[in-house]
């Protein structure tokens with residue numbers, strides 16, 4: 001398993017991806033590089049290493065081979081290429097920070113082979129902006145414990161690339177039945193009713209683009225990641241693990257075939273709705289037949305950007321609350337914890353105000 005810190009071609013400092021200009025920044029010498037420049041530099045380093053001494057370790061790219069069984073372990077240890085400290089990760093962690101030297105590290109082995117993503121949608125909203133929006137949003141919400149948006153909490157705001165399946169499909173759909181129109185009118189004392197019956201057939205090719213499905217089982221915050229959709233997948237780029245530098249990333253642990261049936265059912269539901277809605281202009285419609293056949297189905301494994309803060313309530317339920325923001329569009333989704341203390345105080349305030357109002361009214365009478 002490889003652990004990589006992408007390094008500055010200029011000074012060897014740790015590079016991070018910067019959402020505001022979509023380039024790679026070095027915090028030490030302030031150099032800025034494009035993805036092409038970083039890739040070209042790393043390729044040339046690799047070549048030089050191979051040419052020189054195939055056995056010697058070159059530390060420019062700093063690859064540490066770990067004798068870790070790369071089967072699915074609950075936790076795994078890696079050695080930080082910059083400071084040598086141990087990095088503890090979940091089985092699905094694919095990019096993180098070294099806890100000790102804060103250098104970004106990418107566990108590139110976890111996103112290779114069959115786990116190599118097809119595309120990554122880079123962050124476009126930077127941390128300062130995400131933080132600002134989070135504070136504005138949280139402070140507008142009344143019954144929120146202050147701890148949810150105190151400084152330490154805000155510092156936990158993390159940019160995470162989550163794994164998803166993006167599904168494109170094509171289907172043939174057909175619906176048929178009898179449509180009836182009814183017209184009633186009156187001339188003098190006589191009421192006329194006209195009933196017309198139609199044979200209705202709707203038939204067509206249905207195209208589904210970019211149905212997005214969660215691919216991480218520990219995403220207990222399923223709703224959260226759904227809440228920040230849609231993601232503009234047209235802005236996704238072919239995957240390079242450089243983009244993960246400076247962010248957290250998770251690799252998938254839900255395989256497509258395990259959710260395929262569910263996805264096909266969902267497509268069928270969408271398709272039927274579309275067909276049903278296309279039958280209009282009748283007073284009533286009784287369906288005789290319907291068909292839905294998926295003719296093509298393609299999936300892509302993609303990493304999508306989410307800014308995230310979670311908060312575990314300190315009451316007995318230990319309920320987890322979250323705030324999530326789409327790292328591209330800024331769309332927000334969140335369930336905030338309710339502080340009963342603050343809620344109680346406010347209700348008392350309202351009660352007191354009412355009582356005073358009654359007293360005034362009473363006085364006037």
Ligand SMILES: [Zn+2]
Nearest residue numbers: 008011026029
């Ligand atoms: Zn540098």
Ligand SMILES: [Zn+2]
Nearest residue numbers: 080083098101
């Ligand atoms: Zn370190």
